[in-house]
Amino acid sequence: MKSSLSATFDWLRAAWPLWLAALWWGSLTALGLWVVPTLFAQMPTKALAGNAAAALFGVQSTVAVILGCGLLLATQTGAGGPSRAGALAARGFVLAGMLMALLLEFAVAPRIVARINLPLWHALGTAMLLVQWVCSAVVFWRLARSAAPYPSPQD
Numbered sequence: 001m002k003s004s005l006s007a008t009f010d011w012l013r014a015a016w017p018l019w020l021a022a023l024w025w026g027s028l029t030a031l032g033l034w035v036v037p038t039l040f041a042q043m044p045t046k047a048l049a050g051n052a053a054a055a056l057f058g059v060q061s062t063v064a065v066i067l068g069c070g071l072l073l074a075t076q077t078g079a080g081g082p083s084r085a086g087a088l089a090a091r092g093f094v095l096a097g098m099l100m101a102l103l104l105e106f107a108v109a110p111r112i113v114a115r116i117n118l119p120l121w122h123a124l125g126t127a128m129l130l131v132q133w134v135c136s137a138v139v140f141w142r143l144a145r146s147a148a149p150y151p152s153p154q155d
Contacts, residue, residue, distance in 0.1 A: 017074035021090075021140040024067040024097070028133045031060050054113050057104070057129075064101035064132065068094050071139065090139045097135030104128045 036053045043049035071094045104125055111121040 017071060017090075018140070018143045020067050020070045020074060021136065021143050024064060024071070025133070025136040025140045027060060027063055028129070028136055031056060032129060032133065051113075054109060057109060061101040061105035064136075065098055068098035068101070090142045093135040093138045093142075097132045097139070100128045100132035100135065104132070 035056060036049075039049040039052050039056075040046065043052065072091065075088070075091050075094070108121055108125040108128060112118065112125055
């Protein structure tokens with residue numbers, strides 16, 4: 001019979017990919033639906049709100065890459081996490097989401113901040129953020145679906 005501590009560690013090892021996916025999806029959701037709209041509603045000028053939003057999106061890109069790397073490690077076969085099918089299906093979406101975060105940070109954001117063809121680059125950045133959000137949601141959904149057999153720490 002396993003000790004309670006051993007069972008808890010087994011549960012954590014199995015569940016941590018789902019927690020990483022939840023953090024990624026949740027951070028994108030909060031930033032896009034609440035934080036940035038609140039900035040534009042509360043700041044005295046759109047330029048100040050845009051600068052603050054750009055800084056926050058830069059942080060979000062870093063968070064996405066870190067969580068994406070953790071998810072790639074967690075979804076390796078034999079990592080003790082989700083089922084092989086769920087892990088492999090999620091990996092492509094993790095990579096696509098990370099690519100969107102990197103492109104947004106290094107290709108699109110500098111043009112938005114420099115106000116170069118702002119409508120075009122803002123629309124492209126919004127689309128890329130939406131694609132990243134969809135990727136994180138799919139990863140979260142697939143890992144949650146494959147998480148059903150995880151034992152609880154009390155078992």
